[in-house]
Amino acid sequence: MDFNASNVKVSNVLVSKEQIARRTREIGHAIGEDYNGAEVVVVGILKGAVVFMSDLVRSIPETVDISLDFMAVSSYGDSTKTSGIVRIVKDLDCSVKNQNVLIVEDIVDTGLTLSYLLKLMHEREPRSVKVCALLDKEERRKVSVDVNYRGFPIPDKFVVGYGLDYAGKWRNLPSIHIVEITE
Ligand code: IMP
Ligand code: MG
Numbered sequence: 001m002d003f004n005a006s007n008v009k010v011s012n013v014l015v016s017k018e019q020i021a022r023r024t025r026e027i028g029h030a031i032g033e034d035y036n037g038a039e040v041v042v043v044g045i046l047k048g049a050v051v052f053m054s055d056l057v058r059s060i061p062e063t064v065d066i067s068l069d070f071m072a073v074s075s076y077g078d079s080t081k082t083s084g085i086v087r088i089v090k091d092l093d094c095s096v097k098n099q100n101v102l103i104v105e106d107i108v109d110t111g112l113t114l115s116y117l118l119k120l121m122h123e124r125e126p127r128s129v130k131v132c133a134l135l136d137k138e139e140r141r142k143v144s145v146d147v148n149y150r151g152f153p154i155p156d157k158f159v160v161g162y163g164l165d166y167a168g169k170w171r172n173l174p175s176i177h178i179v180e181i182t183e
Helices: 017-034 050-057 112-123
Strands: 008-015 039-046 065-074 087-090 100-108 128-136 149-153 176-181
Touching (some): 017 128, 050 100, 100 112, 112 128
Parallel strands (some): 039 100, 100 128, 128 149
Antiparallel strands (some): 008 176
């Protein structure tokens, strides 16, 4: 498989598919305990969270009554630098008023996307809102956000795979890899 464009190279595995699978099962179990017998709207943030979300929901026991919804936001364009501007590209299909909402994100970086989403979600008067993110680049945070279920803290490196992309590519890699970009 040729991962390598001229100035962009996919390098070593940072988080392996086995590590992801194990951690996802643990998080699904924790969600099962916290929401035992309750209804939860699991909201995936397109497109990056789709791969994680599809594994996560199958790790949540059937004692939790889940439904799925999606939002798409845009803040990056095709660059690796955050613009700080968050635009809703696709909104939820259903009302979340009086619902338990669990937002599923691929990665929290500056926190700008998530803090915007949380503000928007709270305006819709849900019963509760929690956040589950596979990856957390905590040292990059510009605004503080609560991540209730977190897969892995990672260093300040741009990563791809398992749903995460660089310019739309490499979402299909089963593990998380670091991207090396040379100008
Ligand atoms: P934030 O608003 O800076 O927290 O950015 C969050 C969004 O930026 C994520 O949902 C990703 O779409 C994207 N992002 C941040 N870091 C990475 C990365 O290392 N690889 C791929 N996408 C990233
Ligand atoms: Mg994303």
